[in-house]
Amino acid sequence: MNIVFILSALIASTVAEPVDSTLASSQILNLLNTESRPQSMMIPFEEIRIHRIRKEPLRFAGIMRINPALGISVAYSEPEETTFILTSGGLRIRQEGKPDQTAPEEAGKLVQVFLDLLTLNASILSEQFTLEETMEPSGWTLTLVPSDPALLRHFESIRIQGEHDWLKFITIEHGKGRRKQMVFRSMPLEWDATPEEIESFF
Amino acid sequence: MKNHSRNISRILLILYLGVMLVLCLSIDWKHALSTNLFDLIDTDHHLPEEAREAQSILQKSLSKEISLIAIPSDPAQLPALKSVFLQGVRNLKPVAEVTCIGDMPTPGSWMADLFEHKHLLLLPDWWQGVSEGASSPISDEELRGIADEAAASLDAFLQTPESTAYEAHVDGDPLLLIPSLLSGLSGTSPNPSGVPRIEISAQLKEAPASSESVQTILRDIDTLRATLIEAYPGVELLDNGYHRYASESESLIRAEIPRLNLLTAALTLVIAFVFLRKPLILLPILSVLVMSAGGAFVITLLILGQIHVISLVIGSILVGIAVDYSFHILLKREELQTLSFSETLFRILVPLLASCLSTVFGFLVLLTNPVTAIQQVGWLVGIGLILALSLSALTAMAMDRPGKIQLSRLLSFHPPLKHFRWDVPIACILGLACGVLYFHRSIEKDDIQDLQIPLTKAPINEQRMRSLSGDLTTRNHHWITIGSSISELVDRQHAHLTKIPPDSGIHALSLASILPSQDAVDRFDTFLQSDGQTFIQHFASALDHRGYDPEAFEAFLTAWKALESQPASDETREGIYRKLAAALPYPLTHLANQSGDHFWGMTLLQIPEDHAPVESDGSSFELAPLRTFNQALASYRKQVTFSVLSAAVLVTLACFVVFGFKAGTRVTGIPFLAVTFSLGILAIIHPVHSLFHLVGALLGACIALDYAVFVVQSKDRHPPVSIRISALTTLASFSVLATSRIAAVSDLGLTVVTIVAVGWLLAEYHKLESE
Secondary structure, three states: OOOOOOHHHHHOOOOOOOOOOOOOOOHHHHHHOOOOOOOOEEEEEEEEEEEOOEOOOEEEEEEEEEEOOOEEEEEEEEOOOEEEEEEOOEEEEEEOOOOOEEOOHHHHHHHHHHHHHHOOOHHHHHHHEEEEEEEEOOEEEEEEEEOOHHHHOOOOEEEEEEEOOEEEEEEEEEEOOEEEEEEOOOOOEEOOOOHHHHHHHO | OOHHHHHHHHHHHHHHHHHHHHHHHOOOHHHOEEOOHHHHOOOOOOOOHHHHHHHHHHHHHHOOEEEEEEEOOOHHHHHHHHHHHHHHHHOOOOEEEEEEEOEOOOOOHHHHHHHHOHHHHHHHHHHHHHOOOOOOOOOHHHHHHHHHHHHHHHHHHHOOHHHHHOOOOOOOOOOOHHHHHHHHHHHHOOOOOOOOOEEEEEEEOOOOOEHHHHHHHHHHHHHHHHHHHHHOOOOEEEEEEHHHHHHHHHHHHHHHHHHHHHHHHHHHHHHHHHHEOOHHHHHHHHHHHHHHHHHHHHHHHHHHOOEEHHHHHHHOHHHHHHHHHHHHHHHOHHHHOOOOHHHHHHHHHHHHHHHHHHHHHHHHHHOOOOOHHHHHHHHHHHHHHHHHHHHHHHHHHHOOOOOOOOEOHHHHOOOOOOOOOOHHHHHHHHHHHHHHHHHHHOEEOOOHHHHOOOOOHHHHHHHHHHHHHOOOOEEEEEEEEEEOOHHHHHHHHHHHHHOOOHHHOOEEEOHHHOOOOHHHHHHHHHHHHHHHHHHHHHHHHHHHHOOEOHHHHHHHHHHHHHHHHOOOOHHHHHHHHHHHHHOOOOOOHHHOEEEOOEEEEEEEEEEEOOOOOOOOOOOEEEEOHHHHHHHHHHHHHHHHHHHHHHHHHHHHHHHHHHHHHHHHHHHHHHHHHHHHHHHHHHHHHOOEEOHHHHHHHHHHHHHHHHHHHHHHHOOOOOOOHHHHHHHHHHHHHHHHHHOOOOHHHHHHHHHHHHHHHHHHHHHHHHOOOOO
16 A cells, blocks of 8 residues: 555644635736636646755656546556546545555645636635736746645745636745745647546545 | 131232332333343453453444445545435434445554654554564675665655655655555455445444344434435445344344244133133233233343343243133132132242242242343243242132133043053153264254344345445454553564465455554664664665665654664553554554553454454464354353252252152152253254253253152142143243244253143153052
8 A cells, every 4th residue: 555645644734624725816817717718627737846855856757637527646657657537526546556645634635726726717716825916928827825824844846837818837935945946838728528537626 | 718818918919019019110121122142141261351341342333333434426426425424424422433435544643653753653664574584693795785676666666646744754754654655554454346336334332232233223313314315316325333233133022022922822722711610810910910921021121121132032931831820729719708808828838939939949040040141031931930839829819700711621631541560660761862972963052143033134234235345255364362461562572463374365454453462663773773774774875876865854864863773672662552552543442452451453454254263372362252152052051051060969968958868769760751852852853952941951950850849848649730831831832932033942842842731741641550
């Protein structure tokens, strides 16, 4: 059983309820949430992990699938095949030849944050984060700083960057010399999922 | 009968009924009946006192466990179903703790302790693992190899996508002590079965010992099932646990009790209609039976607090024996017409008491029996017989128009046989031969499961659940280890586990899976003092070589240096062990417990089905309730054999004293020959001997002695007709028991039937004319 992944959730304290804050509007999130944006989509990604203990960053690659009804499936293809399935019910990890591993409930709230982020749920995000937007001719940057101290234990900030309606980077600053960056080199593709694909990725 | 005698009897009967009514109100009827098989017998006396106590605690705890599996019709429902399912189980009133299989136990102070002291707790076992096969003293080359291997493991770990969860901690744990520990602990997880499902393990607040609690659990699970189906149509909910077995066992036994009682009553009625000219006389007999059986039940409940349903089944024999007294007394009613109350009592009770007491004595011997079920039968039937005797007398005296009981001529038959000359010596030789044949042919059978009707639905349900969980190939075995400290307990667990070959396919989960043995601690301390610094230099070099910055691991290096400069004392270790053990959450609760001044811990072994049993090393004991109970039954059988033989000698001596040598020989000879001849018959038809055969033999001998007293004392040329009608009713009731689906009850019934039948024949033969 691969339970290592869920460890951070075990160690971390339970995330507290969202703080009450004024609902902010985000130009960038509105920009991304256009009607032309496919509801069910797939996006190839590259992930770069930077840790102060390593001289060089680690690189991963895979395809992210987003289905508003089911959740998000992050299927790593390199260096090994592993799929993270994030749903409203929590997090599961799927690996070939092994039973699905379910993260404990304590991980659920953290998973929900990422679900809201990747499905661009502006209203919820603005409740849990302080949003800071920068619009430049070369592109835009939206920085999300957790309002909740419990979330701050996991990351100091999340920065998403893009151009027009193309989300190009998600950078998670963990602090203490750790950073994670997801790079989307292409626009999301519409994913007309077959039942077999849904079964395979969710 | 004089009027005032009748009035006194009636007042006494009303008083009796009133007292019983008051007693009934003071009984906790919810917990009056037990269905728990483990209530029938005490724990194993072969184990040390501490282990027995631990065994009892663990056994009770395990009987609180229930497993639930939810299978959605659509696998996509799994995540959402999980939270609803978990919450639903948590909301069940009888449930105390819940965990989802595959999830880690709830994080808490134990996890915080584990993290804080990970180096102190886990480095000894890490070193033991990586240095296995190394030379002593370890060479520099070997140290370098171990350091290289550790750096390679860290690098490989970080290359996995899921390492993201632990990467915040690797600077303090580059040897991956915590991930390795958790990976090892997870070896006891169920295997994949290909069926998308959610498995939940829950612990109840109380073991489902009573019928009420079993029904509550079943009702709650049904409600949960309905809720889940409403939210997720097509979802299937399966459950398993002690409650399933208790429920099926109880329903089978509950069906068995009325079946046995109705059959007994029906056969008694048939006998009455056939052999009594006025069957209406049965009404007072039936009222005596109801009052005595009910009274015995109430008084026994007041004495013991609870009765097992099995004891009630065996206790059905009371009806068959008690009816004898009613017959005896009612047959004498005619001559009681003109006597005073005291004269009547004397006239009725003296002869009956002589025979009754021998039977009651037999049942009183049962009270010394260590088997709870047999003790309960002893109380129930012993009290019932005394009540039946007294109530028969009172009822007979209280009746207005006693009338005359007219017996059928069928009961006054004269067997066309005569004594022959060498009958006594031949009978004795034959009797002894029968006894020898029985003990030569029969096999010992001590099986606690004989006390219940073989179950069908619950085992099939369990098999299905195991099949879904993918663990059909292994069996869980629970072991108990005792120690005066946690360190000693863990040392003993390690010693036990080292005897299991690593390639045996056995997975173990215990405190020893987390904590090191003293030997491992000593070896690590030696290594740390002699080669600790050299290893760190090699490790730093290996990390650097693989693209890591060794100086970034300062948290680990600081902890290493601290251990090097000041190794933890035994007291410090024990303190940390105790703190960690006390904070273990469900389902790890039983990995360590404290009872009085000692500690005990459970080891869960998942052993392949085809693997030979793991042997005890004298300090760890397997919790194997069935085997333990069977061993206890065997031991009790030997004790009871001794008690019965002693009682037989005492009764024989008493008979010689009371009746003189000649009559005493006949009084004791009839039951002796009845038992030995019966053993010969049983040697042919059912060559098994168990505790229940022995109890049957005791009862049979008491009843045969009863007949012997009557025929030897009777001056009539024929046996008293009361013996004939009594034997018929006794045979009828015990024959019904012999048809029981409960093996123990059937064995008991068959043994008594055989002995009573032979005893009756011998009583008849005794009264035959000589040649």
